[in-house]
Amino acid sequence: MVKATQIEVVLAKDDQDQVYIGPDGKPERVDDRPPIMNLVNSDLTKLPLPWKIMSWVVKLLSSPGTQRGKARLVTIRYSHYCDRARWALNYSPLEFTEDAHPPGIHVAALDSVTKGKWSRTPVLVLPDGEVVTDSTVIVQRLAALYPDSVGELYPQSCRDEVLELEAEMEIGLGANIRQVAYTHVLDIKYLSTGAPYLCKGTSVIEAFVYNRMKRMIAKGMIAVMRCRYSRIPKSEAELDDLFEKLAEKLQGGRKYLCGDGTKFTAADLTFASLAYPLVLPKEMMDAKLLPPLEQLPKQYATMVEKFRKTPAGQHALRMYKDHRFVNGQTQLIKPNIYRDQGLAKGLFMIAMVISLVVVQFYSLLVAFVTPDNNGPQFGQDNLHEQMPSIQDILKQN
Numbered sequence: 001m002v003k004a005t006q007i008e009v010v011l012a013k014d015d016q017d018q019v020y021i022g023p024d025g026k027p028e029r030v031d032d033r034p035p036i037m038n039l040v041n042s043d044l045t046k047l048p049l050p051w052k053i054m055s056w057v058v059k060l061l062s063s064p065g066t067q068r069g070k071a072r073l074v075t076i077r078y079s080h081y082c083d084r085a086r087w088a089l090n091y092s093p094l095e096f097t098e099d100a101h102p103p104g105i106h107v108a109a110l111d112s113v114t115k116g117k118w119s120r121t122p123v124l125v126l127p128d129g130e131v132v133t134d135s136t137v138i139v140q141r142l143a144a145l146y147p148d149s150v151g152e153l154y155p156q157s158c159r160d161e162v163l164e165l166e167a168e169m170e171i172g173l174g175a176n177i178r179q180v181a182y183t184h185v186l187d188i189k190y191l192s193t194g195a196p197y198l199c200k201g202t203s204v205i206e207a208f209v210y211n212r213m214k215r216m217i218a219k220g221m222i223a224v225m226r227c228r229y230s231r232i233p234k235s236e237a238e239l240d241d242l243f244e245k246l247a248e249k250l251q252g253g254r255k256y257l258c259g260d261g262t263k264f265t266a267a268d269l270t271f272a273s274l275a276y277p278l279v280l281p282k283e284m285m286d287a288k289l290l291p292p293l294e295q296l297p298k299q300y301a302t303m304v305e306k307f308r309k310t311p312a313g314q315h316a317l318r319m320y321k322d323h324r325f326v327n328g329q330t331q332l333i334k335p336n337i338y339r340d341q342g343l344a345k346g347l348f349m350i351a352m353v354i355s356l357v358v359v360q361f362y363s364l365l366v367a368f369v370t371p372d373n374n375g376p377q378f379g380q381d382n383l384h385e386q387m388p389s390i391q392d393i394l395k396q397n
């Protein structure tokens with residue numbers, strides 16, 4: 001019986017590879033690079049034509065949903081980076097609508113919103129048209145715009161400490177948790193169980209398209225975000241270190257992470273939101289954005305049980321309970337799924353089906369004219385190569 005956490009050194013192709021035996025005894029070549037794709041952004045201007053068409057369609061039908069005078073937050077709804085931005089927005093007086101997309105399809109929405117310059121969610125479009133990308137920048141921009149609400153999350157007395165912790169958590173916490181969660185949730189065996197959650201709050205049409213393309217999308221995401229079972233022990237060790245460091249900051253009955261420990265700051269907000277997939281707070285689970293603990297793959301569920309019990313895990317749960325809903329809110333705002341209504345629905349359906357046919361035709365064509373390979377699967381990419389871009393990944397499919 002092979003254990004999921006076992007690393008075996010075997011003589012592989014070039015005598016130097018370590019092979020990791022994942023769940024079910026599936027071998028995988030060890031790739032030790034950190035999951036730092038946050039620092040790399042894919043150039044959407046070079047998207048293949050079918051994706052471009054899909055993005056035009058999404059754009060065409062998105063505009064009516066943008067409500068005058070309100071900001072628009074483009075999300076992959078369950079994303080912890082997105083809840084970070086959403087939480088900060090809830091703290092501000094700015095009214096906003098949420099424009100949620102399944103993973104993969106989000107690229108089409110972002111292409112039109114950011115003119116091809118940004119491929120990750122969240123993206124915030126302010127009422128005057130200003131586009132703000134990256135959750136860290138969004139929180140800080142809102143702080144500058146609303147000094148009396150979000151601005152208070154960066155108290156003068158400990159501003160530098162807050163900024164430093166935010167930067168550390170972006171990768172140490174956000175990217176590591178994303179790597180662990182996606183490795184499990186995008187595993188081919190789990191794809192169908194996870195799909196309804198990943199599509200929660202998106203239009204039925206986009207959910208339909210996601211479901212038709214989920215294998216191809218998962219393959220791309222696994223490569224882009226370096227989701228590998230072999231990386232999980234390292235991600236977990238880095239998370240252990242960070243949770244311990246934060247626990248020290250909470251020692252002596254301090255209620256919050258920074259300064260004299262008496263004020264809720266952007267560091268607490270960032271920590272709690274980025275840690276949410278690892279502690280599963282009730283406030284998020286009520287919205288059914290992730291499968292409940294009992295339905296998660298065993299290795300993932302065991303990690304949740306462990307991190308929940310830690311002092312830092314308890315802190316994250318408390319931040320959700322005490323600070324997640326402010327200004328009279330009691331739950332996450334419902335995304336704006338105007339695309340499911342009336343004429344827009346009909347048009348969107350037709351356009352999506354056309355682009356789906358084009359995408360599928362294109363993938364078949366690419367598969368037909370390129371030599372047989374299994375795409376960017378575990379263990380097959382060159383460890384010393386640059387990460388593939390979205391364009392490369394799409395081409396391989």
Ligand SMILES: N[C@@H](CCC(=O)N[C@@H](CS)C(=O)NCC(=O)O)C(=O)O
Nearest residue numbers: 038079081119120121122134135136
């Ligand atoms: N540094 C970015 C990271 C955002 C990020 O990685 N978002 C993920 C959602 S968890 C995403 O958009 N993934 C899809 C993709 O990379 O194509 C931020 O803080 O906003």
